[in-house]
Amino acid sequence: MKIINGGITSPKGFKAAGIHAGLKKSKLDMAMIVSETEAVSAGAFTTNVVKAAPVIWDRKILEKGSARAIVVNSGNANACTGEQGLADARTMAEETAGCLGCSADSVFVASTGVIGVNLDMEKISRGISVLASSLGADGDAAARAILTTDTVKKEAAVTVEIDGRTVTIAGIAKGSGMIHPNMATMLCFITTDAAVSRQALQSMLGRGISDTFNMISVDGDTSTNDSVIVLANGMAGNSLLEEGSDGFSVFEEAFTYVLGQLARMIVRDGEGAGRFIQMKVTGAKSKTDAALMARSVVSSSLVKAAFFGADANWGRILCAMGYSKADFDPLLVDLSFSSAKGEIQVLSAGRPLAFDEGRAKEILLEKEVFATADCHQGSAEAEAWGCDLTYDYVRINGDYRS
Amino acid sequence: MKIINGGITSPKGFKAAGIHAGLKKSKLDMAMIVSETEAVSAGAFTTNVVKAAPVIWDRKILEKGSARAIVVNSGNANACTGEQGLADARTMAEETAGCLGCSADSVFVASTGVIGVNLDMEKISRGISVLASSLGADGDAAARAILTTDTVKKEAAVTVEIDGRTVTIAGIAKGSGMIHPNMATMLCFITTDAAVSRQALQSMLGRGISDTFNMISVDGDTSTNDSVIVLANGMAGNSLLEEGSDGFSVFEEAFTYVLGQLARMIVRDGEGAGRFIQMKVTGAKSKTDAALMARSVVSSSLVKAAFFGADANWGRILCAMGYSKADFDPLLVDLSFSSAKGEIQVLSAGRPLAFDEGRAKEILLEKEVFATADCHQGSAEAEAWGCDLTYDYVRINGDYRS
Numbered sequence: 067m068k069i070i071n072g073g074i075t076s077p078k079g080f081k082a083a084g085i086h087a088g089l090k091k092s093k094l095d096m097a098m099i100v101s102e103t104e105a106v107s108a109g110a111f112t113t114n115v116v117k118a119a120p121v122i123w124d125r126k127i128l129e130k131g132s133a134r135a136i137v138v139n140s141g142n143a144n145a146c147t148g149e150q151g152l153a154d155a156r157t158m159a160e161e162t163a164g165c166l167g168c169s170a171d172s173v174f175v176a177s178t179g180v181i182g183v184n185l186d187m188e189k190i191s192r193g194i195s196v197l198a199s200s201l202g203a204d205g206d207a208a209a210r211a212i213l214t215t216d217t218v219k220k221e222a223a224v225t226v227e228i229d230g231r232t233v234t235i236a237g238i239a240k241g242s243g244m245i246h247p248n249m250a251t252m253l254c255f256i257t258t259d260a261a262v263s264r265q266a267l268q269s270m271l272g273r274g275i276s277d278t279f280n281m282i283s284v285d286g287d288t289s290t291n292d293s294v295i296v297l298a299n300g301m302a303g304n305s306l307l308e309e310g311s312d313g314f315s316v317f318e319e320a321f322t323y324v325l326g327q328l329a330r331m332i333v334r335d336g337e338g339a340g341r342f343i344q345m346k347v348t349g350a351k352s353k354t355d356a357a358l359m360a361r362s363v364v365s366s367s368l369v370k371a372a373f374f375g376a377d378a379n380w381g382r383i384l385c386a387m388g389y390s391k392a393d394f395d396p397l398l399v400d401l402s403f404s405s406a407k408g409e410i411q412v413l414s415a416g417r418p419l420a421f422d423e424g425r426a427k428e429i430l431l432e433k434e435v436f437a438t439a440d441c442h443q444g445s446a447e448a449e450a451w452g453c454d455l456t457y458d459y460v461r462i463n464g465d466y467r468s
Numbered sequence: 469m470k471i472i473n474g475g476i477t478s479p480k481g482f483k484a485a486g487i488h489a490g491l492k493k494s495k496l497d498m499a500m501i502v503s504e505t506e507a508v509s510a511g512a513f514t515t516n517v518v519k520a521a522p523v524i525w526d527r528k529i530l531e532k533g534s535a536r537a538i539v540v541n542s543g544n545a546n547a548c549t550g551e552q553g554l555a556d557a558r559t560m561a562e563e564t565a566g567c568l569g570c571s572a573d574s575v576f577v578a579s580t581g582v583i584g585v586n587l588d589m590e591k592i593s594r595g596i597s598v599l600a601s602s603l604g605a606d607g608d609a610a611a612r613a614i615l616t617t618d619t620v621k622k623e624a625a626v627t628v629e630i631d632g633r634t635v636t637i638a639g640i641a642k643g644s645g646m647i648h649p650n651m652a653t654m655l656c657f658i659t660t661d662a663a664v665s666r667q668a669l670q671s672m673l674g675r676g677i678s679d680t681f682n683m684i685s686v687d688g689d690t691s692t693n694d695s696v697i698v699l700a701n702g703m704a705g706n707s708l709l710e711e712g713s714d715g716f717s718v719f720e721e722a723f724t725y726v727l728g729q730l731a732r733m734i735v736r737d738g739e740g741a742g743r744f745i746q747m748k749v750t751g752a753k754s755k756t757d758a759a760l761m762a763r764s765v766v767s768s769s770l771v772k773a774a775f776f777g778a779d780a781n782w783g784r785i786l787c788a789m790g791y792s793k794a795d796f797d798p799l800l801v802d803l804s805f806s807s808a809k810g811e812i813q814v815l816s817a818g819r820p821l822a823f824d825e826g827r828a829k830e831i832l833l834e835k836e837v838f839a840t841a842d843c844h845q846g847s848a849e850a851e852a853w854g855c856d857l858t859y860d861y862v863r864i865n866g867d868y869r870s
Contacts, residue, residue, distance in 0.1 A: 116790035182820035388518035418584035
């Protein structure tokens with residue numbers, strides 16, 4: 067696998083555009099991603115009972131199994147917008163399809179931003195035609211146009227060799243950012259020129275998400291708009307990838323790597339985040355137990371606040387593992403903290419070790435800190451990623467109206 | 469039911485004491501609650517896999533079904549303290565039993581405070597003998613001695629008439645407060661002079677907790693020491709209360725009222741809390757659905773931060789209901805906010821209403837605010853209580869070492 071400096075237009079046959087359509091004051095707020103040819107599609111969407119209109123549309127057209135394009139707007143989530151919202155999402159697909167000369171059910175729609183306000187369809191329609199006429203090889207504008215309170219764009223791209231052909235996988239994402247007056251949304255769009263079967267792509271996405279996007283936590287809230295959409299147009303010319311076929315594992319590894327990179331970029335850019343936290347659980351009885359423990363730790367407000375204070379607070383970590391519903395014996399747990407500044411063990415077989423607080427502080431004051439818990443009960447492991455709980459988080463999410 | 473101005477020594481035959489044993493710098497840090505006669509006991513303890521030594525001891529002696537006393541220390545949680553911790557908890561029970569002339573398995577033990585540090589048993593032993601010799605009718609010192617970072621003591625007492633006898637139920641609690649260097653603990657001790665069967669008392673406690681202590685959230689973390697212990701000595705002389713017997717429902721209502729009052733006191737005194745939040749869900753398909761939704765809302769960092777900002781953020785509330793795993797139709801939900809300053813509806817059948825932001829702000833700036841969601845799908849309802857997420861929460865839990 068080769069990591070390349072590219073974006074969603076790096077895979078063969080993909081074009082993209084990003085523009086300012088006027089939904090936001092001045093920032094880019096609409097994007098379009100298009101494949102020259104009908105591409106195999108896969109998707110994963112929010113589990114929230116409250117689903118935004120574009121999510122309802124996308125879940126329907128996902129059944130078709132192939133698509134040409136994704137049209138996205140930021141600034142307005144088109145959520146809690148009733149029948150009008152559903153009609154507007156469909157119109158976005160239809161107008162995009164009109165410009166591209168494909169059918170509406172070949173166009174995924176995504177929105178992020180304010181809740182409960184209907185889209186300004188005049189601006190959206192104008193935006194769609196401008197986007198369609200400005201499609202190009204530059205994915206950068208699209209990567210920036212999907213952002214809300216994110217502070218940096220999130221792009222990843224890799225290539226792998228599969229039966230002599232160079233296959234490229236790329237993605238862009240936007241993170242968990244609150245936007246006035248409502249909620250966070252995670253969007254991720256993946257493009258690849260691999261030839262891969264629909265079933266293989268969808269199941270690979272399911273596995274990949276459970277190890278990546280489902281293992282990050284900024285504040286534990288699941289939005290109405292969360293969407294991951296994948297388009298694979300086969301233009302790399304490799305022989306069709308199926309579960310277990312030659313090169314499939316190589317492809318899946320690269321695909322999951324891109325998802326993981328984007329997921330970690332989202333946490334690094336979490337609202338008000340000052341510190342990136344990785345929790346690794348090893349020696350667990352099962353993968354499920356390991357994942358439950360790791361995710362519980364990075365989701366704990368107490369743990370997050372402790373990392374904000376650069377506090378080697380093993381008690382809160384052990385406690386969060388304890389209420390995770392995972393099966394483990396706390397009297398077997400070893401726990402250590404590490405960072406670029408070194409490593410320090412604080413717990414051995416469930417018992418606290420005397421350690422140098424100053425040394426621990428020095429390690430935990432780094433921007434990227436790691437905690438590792440070894441349960442000594444098996445060989446399963448999992449990693450979860452989070453960020454600290456800071457004054458800025460409270461300010462951004464509570465104080466912005468005051 | 470009559471609300472009285474009393475404490476755990478208000479029921480007949482109960483004495484208590486609270487002293488400074490030296491575990492904390494200057495505040496009271498040990499308490500004892502004693503019944504003249506062996507009392508029927510009931511208890512509920514943390515579900516955390518990581519259980520403190522006193523919790524392990526209490527769960528064992530709970531099987532006996534009766535007890536004389538509860539001995540408590542604050543300042544040290546006796547958690548993650550290994551074999552020595554278990555031995556120390558047992559010693560606390562044995563020494564208390566020695567002073568009272570009962571058997572060790574008649575003495576519940578509770579601890580709250582620092583984790584991973586063994587108890588100073590010299591101070592504890594001295595404290596126990598002082599406590600035993602200073603038992604009296606004043607529950608106030610005991611109520612204060614169990615506190616950690618709580619800012620106020622938490623006491624409630626009521627009387628009810630059961631077959632001509634006056635039955636008294638009283639309780640004290642300590643809340644969710646972080647204590648250097650570790651975690652929160654909720655402790656609650658209930659005394660009553662009612663004659664009630666062990667089975668009836670235990671099942672009543674289970675039902676009561678699910679509607680009260682299980683419906684509050686300060687930061688969602690479940691501690692290693694959480695304990696609720698009930699002693700009922702029968703000295704009121706009423707005929708034995710059994711499930712369904714005369715007066716049982718009157719007694720259960722009063723008992724649950726005391727639990728509810730103490731639970732709400734804990735949230736009002738939550739760390740850094742500036743605002744008390746009640747979330748009521750009505751018209752749900754089932755009690756379980758209603759409880760899931762209500763608890764999910766008061767546990768959401770986004771919702772809590774919005775209340776900190778006095779922001780009528782119905783989107784975050786609907787979103788938190790949406791990921792609660794409850795079964796409901798968001799397109800039927802009505803939502804309104806209220807306080808001493810009045811009421812304002814913000815959502816009707818899942819659609820946002822245009823409302824006066826200034827008016828909403830005025831309502832939400834109150835110290836006690838209420839949100840009510842009507843699901844219009846049934847007749848089940850539930851209430852949950854929480855507090856806002858404030859700068860002080862982050863400071864207390866993150867910044868205290870910096």
